[in-house]
Amino acid sequence: MKKKIALIFGVTGQDGSYLSRFLLKKNYVVHGVKRRSSSLNTDRIDDIYQEPWIGNKKFILHYGDITDSNSVSKVINEVLPDEVYNLAAQSHVGVSFMIPEYTSNSTGLGSLRILETIRNLKKKKNIKYYQAGSSELFGSSKQKKKNEKTIFHPRSPYAVAKLYSHWITINYREAYNIFACNGILFNHESPKRGETFVTKKIVRALCRIKKNKQKTLYIGNLNAKRDWGHAEDYVEAMWKMLQKKKPDDYVIATGKQYTVKQFINITAKKLGISLKWEKKGKFYLAKNKKNNNIIVKQDRKYFRAAEVDDLLGDSSKARKQLNWRPKRDFNKLIEEMVVEEMKFLN
Ligand code: NAP
Ligand code: G4F
Helix, strand or coil: CCCCEEEEECCCCHHHHHHHHHHHHCCCEEEEEECCCCCCCCCCCHHHCCCHHHCCCCEEEEECCCCCHHHHHHHHHHHCCCEEEECCCCCCHHHHCCCHHHHHHHHHHHHHHHHHHHHCCCCCCCCEEEEEEEHHHCCCCCCCCECCCCCCCCCCHHHHHHHHHHHHHHHHHHHHCCCEEEEEECCEECCCCCCCCHHHHHHHHHHHHHCCCCCCEEECCCCCEECCEEHHHHHHHHHHHHCCCCCCEEEECCCCCEEHHHHHHHHHHHCCCCEEEEEECCEEEEEECCCCCEEEEECHHHCCCCCCCECCECCHHHHHHCCCCCCCCHHHHHHHHHHHHHHHHC
């Protein structure tokens, strides 16, 4: 049987690296688009990549950029995949307040460039499209458990750009009959998570503090609540959406939420550090009970111009229609992140 071909934009990111592995196990030929950078950006996929002259024809990389229509069109027309996964984005919410125009161009218009290419293929093919949507779309929506019917209220340039991508995906599905799905994914983490997202930042800092390589973790809003899952579980949901008979949109979440402060407390406990929280002026700090050293300190720098306080997902539609459910819980996720970080430090 002919092997299926997948093309992943954002292959070098956390999800791109897990999705590549997942699809290779499913016997796909996987093509990935990486952008040119002055330092290497392929750490997360180096172990599955081999130069083509060595013989690996199952995982192939191409240069490209979703802000560059020509490169997007060229790679899709050349590869002619069965499935395209658009995971490429300026994906940091906090940073999107600093580079809103670039965020809109990549996180917003990137999807349009891919969809336009699929619509205008030189050689006709029914390519299926996955759009990496986000629970950030819900923003300050008051509904406690968010599902596919919850009203959106984006709170950052990132979320507004994702809102454009969400609707342009639906529009191309309705207008041109393209098999296009939005995954509305709640936060998902892993040892491969980018260093400036809060979970990885906390795990890395507390492990380094444990090893006497760092003194303090500087942090922003401790009260934000997130529904945190594991990236490896979530990439399976992306694939499942594209295997359905009809394209649709799905919320992917664990249905449990924790605060940033709880994430810090549990991680510290796993490392045998006992914390004592105090308020100093407007901000909180936490001391190591053992020696009174200040380990965690709030810093104005890490607060956002507009915050999303409360994210909790209801993924019953995906559980029923895709037969998807998360395999790892919150504790397992932190455990794995701590173990991998300690290995890295050792
Ligand atoms: P990530 O680790 O930040 O990866 C983003 C990927 O996009 C990287 O491969 C990055 O390349 C690439 N990229 C950025 N700008 C690009 C451009 N102009 N052209 C081509 N590629 C570009 O993000 P992630 O956590 O894997 O998330 C994957 C997708 O899901 C993103 O769209 C994100 O917004 C969305 N999402 C993530 C979560 C989550 O909790 N992780 C939840 C909901 C939605 P470099 O490696 O060169 O930077
Ligand atoms: O880890 P975060 O930066 O993730 P955020 O903003 O929820 O966005 C992530 O999840 C979205 C899905 O909901 C994705 F679409 C998006 O691409 C990304 O993957 O921050 C989580 C919370 C926020 O409330 C933030 O204000 O942690 C709070 N926080 C507190 N101190 C901090 C920090 N966040 C970061 N990054 N760094 C801090 O020092």
